[in-house]
Amino acid sequence: MTRKKKQELAELKRLFGEPVAYLASITDPATLDLSAALMDRVHDGADALLTMRGHLAEQHRYIGGLPFDVRLVLCMWLMDTDLAAKLIRAVYAKA
Structure with a gap:
């Protein structure tokens, strides 16, 4: 894992919490x-x-107010921005 990737993961853990980031x-x-x-x-x-x-505190409050499924998928999206396009295509393929 690159140094940049490790830093991004650490930021996501701080923002979403360790359990959500791990999941x-x-x-x-x-x-x-x-x-x-x-x-x-x-x-x-x-x-x-x-x-x-x-504004980390503001972001943290915002995330804390989101339903769990939104937090989880948002964290996944931020971990892998290529995943975002794949998720959107999968959803609209079902429709």
Whole structure:
């Protein structure tokens, strides 16, 4: 694992908490009950976190208010941005 990847993982653990970050790292997206509504909430969450960049306490409060499934998928999305496109394609393929 590269130094940059380790730093990103450490930041995600601080932001989402160790349990969510760990689950996000081992969860197979195929096992999730994804929907267009869930992916919209995840996308909105990513946008919100970007607008709060540099304000860790505000980001932490925001994440704490999200339902668990949104937090998990959002963490997965941030761990692997390529995954975001795959998740969205999978959801709309089901529709």
